[in-house]
Amino acid sequence: MKLLSKKVKCNAHGQDSSYFLGWQEYEKNPYNEVRNPRGIIQMGLAENQLSFDLLESWLAQNPDAVGFKKNGESILKELALHQDYRGLPAFKNALAEFMEEIRGNKVRLKSENLVLTAGATSANETLMFCLADPGNAFLLPTPYYPGFDRDLKWRTEIQIVPIQCNSSNGFRITGSALEEAYKEAERRNLKVKGVLVTNPSNPLGITLSLHELNLLVNFIEAKGIHLISDEIYSGLVFNSPDFVSVMEVLMNKNYMNTQIWNQIHIVYSLSKDLGIPGFRVGAIYSNDKEVVSAATKMSSFGLVSSQTQYLLSAMLSDKKFTKTYVSENRKRLKHRQEMLIRGLRNAGIRCLESNAGLFCWVDMRHLLSSNTFEAEMEIWKKIIYEVGLNISPGSSCHCAEPGWFRVCFANMSEETLNCAMQRIKVFVNSECKTNVNGSNRNQFWNKNSRRKSLANWVFGQSFHDYKYER
Numbered sequence: 001m002k003l004l005s006k007k008v009k010c011n012a013h014g015q016d017s018s019y020f021l022g023w024q025e026y027e028k029n030p031y032n033e034v035r036n037p038r039g040i041i042q043m044g045l046a047e048n049q050l051s052f053d054l055l056e057s058w059l060a061q062n063p064d065a066v067g068f069k070k071n072g073e074s075i076l077k078e079l080a081l082h083q084d085y086r087g088l089p090a091f092k093n094a095l096a097e098f099m100e101e102i103r104g105n106k107v108r109l110k111s112e113n114l115v116l117t118a119g120a121t122s123a124n125e126t127l128m129f130c131l132a133d134p135g136n137a138f139l140l141p142t143p144y145y146p147g148f149d150r151d152l153k154w155r156t157e158i159q160i161v162p163i164q165c166n167s168s169n170g171f172r173i174t175g176s177a178l179e180e181a182y183k184e185a186e187r188r189n190l191k192v193k194g195v196l197v198t199n200p201s202n203p204l205g206i207t208l209s210l211h212e213l214n215l216l217v218n219f220i221e222a223k224g225i226h227l228i229s230d231e232i233y234s235g236l237v238f239n240s241p242d243f244v245s246v247m248e249v250l251m252n253k254n255y256m257n258t259q260i261w262n263q264i265h266i267v268y269s270l271s272k273d274l275g276i277p278g279f280r281v282g283a284i285y286s287n288d289k290e291v292v293s294a295a296t297k298m299s300s301f302g303l304v305s306s307q308t309q310y311l312l313s314a315m316l317s318d319k320k321f322t323k324t325y326v327s328e329n330r331k332r333l334k335h336r337q338e339m340l341i342r343g344l345r346n347a348g349i350r351c352l353e354s355n356a357g358l359f360c361w362v363d364m365r366h367l368l369s370s371n372t373f374e375a376e377m378e379i380w381k382k383i384i385y386e387v388g389l390n391i392s393p394g395s396s397c398h399c400a401e402p403g404w405f406r407v408c409f410a411n412m413s414e415e416t417l418n419c420a421m422q423r424i425k426v427f428v429n430s431e432c433k434t435n436v437n438g439s440n441r442n443q444f445w446n447k448n449s450r451r452k453s454l455a456n457w458v459f460g461q462s463f464h465d466y467k468y469e470r
């Protein structure tokens with residue numbers, strides 16, 4: 001370790017946050033309906049597994065695209081040899097049109113303003129390198145995606161200053177919260193280079209309102225800073241209000257030839273909308289030619305492979321397919337979100353009203369033994385080790401209020417989701433009983449006999465090989 005760089009030794013990566021720890025615990029004991037029915041159910045992973053049948057059926061009908069052929073002739077050599085680091089023009093055109101379609105064809109996107117990256121992870125980091133210097137700050141509304149600590153800060157040495165949002169107004173961004181964050185950065189002697197939002201929000205599962213978008217545009221205009229809008233969930237809006245991209249707001253305001261037009265940058269990826277995070281396909285869209293040029297050079301560190309671009313250019317150019325996929329996928333997501341809300345409601349748990357994404361923002365404040373983050377961790381540990389659900393605590397998303405959790409619903413089968421809901425219901429009942437009986441929570445959870453009975457309630461059978469002792 002002594003011989004390694006400071007970067008390797010510093011822990012700004014955030015790998016030790018409960019968000020990643022939960023994944024590690026899940027991997028030690030993953031749930032499987034048949035092989036490990038008492039294992040941990042993964043509800044901390046924002047994966048979209050609901051529409052693979054649609055992708056598979058398209059692949060089956062398009063053997064040329066899958067077999068790297070054009071009009072029956074192999075183009076393997078063309079794809080396997082040199083790749084122009086600016087990306088395949090056919091893919092960039094298809095991606096720009098797909099992004100327009102998701103935005104209700106209300107915005108015109110030029111393929112020359114797109115920079116391809118290995119997922120949104122790489123897009124966000126690349127933008128940090130382009131827009132800010134080490135020690136500069138970006139303002140982010142809380143709660144935010146836990147991966148941002150790694151993606152935005154770790155290698156770039158940029159600081160994140162939170163824009164504190166809270167439950168009193170459904171975690172909406174306000175003018176005063178923006179100003180307060182800016183002042184906080186100034187107090188810390190940090191130069192603010194921009195604001196980064198996710199729209200729709202991870203972890204809230206809500207789209208930004210027009211009011212918030214206008215606030216943001218006015219704020220960055222007044223301060224002369226950048227706005228990054230991470231729109232990775234833009235194709236997953238399944239309830240009204242519809243998704244509005246900040247680009248649409250600028251167009252409606254006729255800002256096309258003004259300075260601010262160059263200060264707004266969009267991050268996108270196919271990881272969520274098409275459910276293919278393993279393919280590593282992301283993009284930056286910017287109207288600023290200098291940003292596009294610098295980001296294109298940097299993209300050499302994280303290109304999208306030629307065969308992936310070739311395959312996806314064929315898929316995304318098939319407009320009939322993309323239309324059906326997007327609308328069917330939205331229907332399936334809506335159904336899942338309703339299942340989760342119903343299941344949690346049966347257990348006496350409420351969620352923030354949401355209209356997008358792969359998760360709900362779940363309110364478990366009533367289950368805390370005190371209004372503290374220690375109590376949040378206490379309940380999180382019970383849920384992961386004893387109930388067997390990996391959910392993400394709000395503290396890992398830098399939420400300012402204890403007791404909120406992000407719960408994913410699209411990375412499992414309906415049966416698994418039902419099983420998770422059953423477990424949570426039993427858990428809440430047992431918690432409530434404990435409260436009614438007035439016994440001390442900590443005492444309760446430290447007593448083996450009570451753990452035994454909880455494990456029995458949860459799994460309806462013997463607890464022997466249920467690994468709650470860790």
Ligand SMILES: Cc1ncc(COP(=O)(O)O)c(C=O)c1O
Pocket residue numbers: 046118119120121122145147198202230232269270271277281282
């Ligand atoms: C808001 C947000 N941005 C970026 C990412 C990273 O996505 P990718 O897999 O495309 O790198 C995620 C993944 O969960 C995310 O939620």
